[in-house]
Every structure is written in C-alpha cells, then in structure tokens.
Amino acid sequence: MIGLWSTGNYIQHYKAPCDPKEVVIDEVVGQLLTVLLVSILLDQEMNSSVLLVCFFSFRFFDIIKVWPINLIDRNTKGPLGIMLDDVVAAILACVFIGAFYCLLLVYAG
Incomplete structure (x- = not known):
C-alpha cells in the first residue's frame, strides 16, 4: 500500500514517466516478497546461498518479463502497474525456486 501511494505521488508531483528508474520501492517489495515466500514454502533457514538464489531469480523474471509479467507491464498503467509486475x-521466482528445490530433493537425495 505504501508503495502504491508513494509511487503515485512521485509520478504526479514530478510528472515522471510510467516507470521511473529512480523509484525502486517496487523492486524492494519484489525482493522482500521473494525471500518471504521462499522461506515459508521451503521452511528453510535463510542463508547467503538461498538469498542469492532469491535475488537472481527475482531479477531474472523482473528483467526478462515473461508472461504474465509482460502483459501486466504493457496493459496496467500507473502505480498499480509499476508495483504489480514486480x-x-x-511469485514466479518462488515457483521456479520451489520447482528447482523439489528437483534437487528427488535427484540429489
């Protein structure tokens, strides 16, 4: 909620483009959500390896913008679009990490 409010205020006050690069609260929310969901899903202690996997997985999906992220990025404008794609x-990063973790359990024992 704070992200939506602050992003909306910034865009309105500075007449900024749709997704200004200097606004990073959406990336912060995305990273925090990735770490939170992975820690809940995998019931793992968060060590530096898991945090790095979370970071790179989130950044991969945030940069590449596979479906449905690209659809949201193109069609949802304003603060909601800025926050929602991240x-x-x-969520996609968590699905990827969870699937990778399951494969490791199956094949690596």
Whole structure:
C-alpha cells in the first residue's frame, strides 16, 4: 500500500514517466516478497546461498518479463502497474525456486 501511494505521488508531483528508474520501492517489495515466500514454502533457514538464489531469480523474471509479467507491464498503467509486475515476478521466482528445490530433493537425495 505504501508503495502504491508513494509511487503515485512521485509520478504526479514530478510528472515522471510510467516507470521511473529512480523509484525502486517496487523492486524492494519484489525482493522482500521473494525471500518471504521462499522461506515459508521451503521452511528453510535463510542463508547467503538461498538469498542469492532469491535475488537472481527475482531479477531474472523482473528483467526478462515473461508472461504474465509482460502483459501486466504493457496493459496496467500507473502505480498499480509499476508495483504489480514486480509482485508477479516475485511469485514466479518462488515457483521456479520451489520447482528447482523439489528437483534437487528427488535427484540429489
């Protein structure tokens, strides 16, 4: 909620473009959500290796913008669009990490 409010105020006050690069609260929310969901899903202690996997997985999905992220990025404008594409990137990163973790359990024992 704070992200939506602050992003909306920034865009309105500074007449900024749709997703100004200097606004990073959306990336912060995406990273925090990725770490939170992975810690809950995997019931793992968060060590530096897991944090790095979370970081790079989220950044991959945030930069590449696979479906449905690209759809949200193109069609949802304003503060909601800025925040929502990063939330969906975080969810996809968690799905990827969870699938990778399951494969490791199956094949590495």
